[in-house]
Amino acid sequence: MGLPTPDLSGKQKAAVLLVSLGPEIAAQIYRHLRDEEIETLTREIANTSHVRADVRDTVLNEFYEMYIAREYVEQGGIDYARELLEKALGAARAEAILSRLASTITTRPFSVARKTDPGQLLNFIQNEHPQTIALILAYLNPEQAGMILSALPPETQVDVAKRVALLDRTTPEILKEIEETLEQRLSAFAVEDYTMAGGIDTAVEILSMVDRATEKTIIDALEEEDPELAESILKRMFVFEDIVTLDDRSIQKVLREVDTKDLALALKTASEDVAGRIYRNMSKRAADMLKEDIEFMGPVRLRDIEEAQQKVVATIRRLEEAGEIIISRGGEDEVVV
Structure with missing residues (x-):
């Protein structure tokens, strides 16, 4: 794909973005998309054999600018976003970014x-x-x-x-x-x-x-x-990736309750943060064995991975219900004694 970004379609830019972010992050993004969107993006990615560095950088920069602009709009509306963008990027650049957002922006009520x-x-x-x-x-x-x-x-x-x-x-x-x-x-x-x-x-x-x-x-x-x-x-209520919010002692209790095969399957598409927290709460020998199991597992259906992750989550909720572990509720005033 050697076209300059103005000549790229939105789908092509999305494909470039996912390729640039890498397979782990792309897999996490896929989880939030509809089947037809996944099929379309996968087709575009398959046709993206090589991305020039300048094209990649331009797409990433455009995505970042759009993301920041949307955040500003969410915080204070179009005028607020325009004011901040003009201060940072100049009037012409700010107007160009907001124009691209115009067709998708829906400011939140209240x-x-x-x-x-x-x-x-x-x-x-x-x-x-x-x-x-x-x-x-x-x-x-x-x-x-x-x-x-x-x-x-x-x-x-x-x-x-x-x-x-x-x-x-x-x-x-x-x-x-x-x-x-x-x-x-x-x-x-x-x-x-x-x-x-x-x-x-x-x-x-x-x-x-x-x-x-x-x-x-x-x-x-x-x-x-x-x-x-x-x-x-x-x-x-508690998704697999939220394991990183548990303390080490809680993670160790969960690991004692979870089947090793389910854990290996659940970690197949896990982020580095999640996998790292799991491995750090295991002995080196156990962690090495688990990594080998994952490495030699071969292709696995996403549905099977999600089912394994749900089993781990079910174990976490059961342990919380029994008072053996504590799941942080996210508020600032939570007290643990």
């Missing part, structure tokens, strides 16, 4: 709410219908939403958590109505564009920020009301 103290925000929304509360929480930062969810009555917690998990798309009319109501209460609230929020991943992010007792109350109730939804949430 930007003022995200800057509001959770306790104050709770006073505004706690008497609203659970569906309204769920919609608002879906647009907040997970830790902020988790604090508000924890402060709601237990019966409301369950209802709201379930509604967050089942949220998909919200019509512009409903979103606008809720925004205008909050605008009156919080003042200076700008109505943003239609966007997507909610879903199981959002519910998981919020539940990951609440205390263990609140999480258990909500999950137990969901298991009675909607077992399939509860199972979907539980599968995402």
